Amino acid sequence: xxxxxxxxxxxxxxxxxxxxxxxxxxxxxxxxxxxxxxxxxxxxxxxxxxxxxxxxxxxxxxxxxxxxxxxxxxxxxxxxxxxxxxxxxxxxxxxxxxxxxxxxxxxxxxxxxxxxxxxxxxxxxxxxxxxxxxxxxxxxxxxxxxxxxxxxxxxxxx
Numbered sequence: 543x544x545x546x547x548x549x550x551x552x553x554x555x556x557x558x559x560x561x562x563x564x565x566x567x568x569x570x571x572x573x574x575x576x577x578x579x580x581x582x583x584x585x586x587x588x589x590x591x592x593x594x595x596x597x598x599x600x601x602x603x604x605x606x607x608x609x610x611x612x613x614x615x616x617x618x619x620x621x622x623x624x625x626x627x628x629x630x631x632x633x634x635x636x637x638x639x640x641x642x643x644x645x646x647x648x649x650x651x652x653x654x655x656x657x658x659x660x661x662x663x664x665x666x667x668x669x670x671x672x673x674x675x676x677x678x679x680x681x682x683x684x685x686x687x688x689x690x691x692x693x694x695x696x697x698x699x700x
Contacts, residue, residue: 556664557591558656564679566653566671572641575632576607576657576664579623581615586664588616591657598631598652598668600642605631607654607666631666644670 562568578586585591590613599608606628614622633641644650655667674682 553658553660555656555658556586556589557593559593562653562655566673568669568671570670572668574666574668576666577630581618582612582623585612585615593654596654605638607631
């Protein structure tokens with residue numbers, strides 16, 4: 543498991559996958575490091591990343607972040623990076639094996655939730671997820687509306 547962070551550590555969120563909570567049941571999250579090039583880090587610090595439609599895949603005993611778009615650095619030159627290249631995620635071997643077992647046996651998927659900086663290092667939160675059915679999404683929307691109604695009645699703002 544990734545390190546648990548204390549609430550006092552500042553976290554600069556660069557990109558988040560807001561649709562993931564609507565489309566998937568999130569069962570477990572793991573914090574992982576990312577192997578990046580210099581221009582990718584500079585572009586991330588500018589906040590130019592998109593996690594939509596990205597996923598994590600396991601190949602040859604390693605986990606890679608696929609389809610994550612990090613825009614080319616604005617002041618980069620010929621050494622700029624490819625925007626949608628595979629990026630290696632840095633996890634302990636036992637974590638990779640545990641996630642690999644769950645993905646293979648039970649049909650789960652690995653989805654990135656957010657990319658952020660902690661103590662100057664780029665990190666990504668990877669979630670083990672299972673897709674929601676249409677009726678699950680409808681139930682979530684109905685429950686959210688009911689909660690909103692109850693809060694309005696409690697505060698008296700109707």
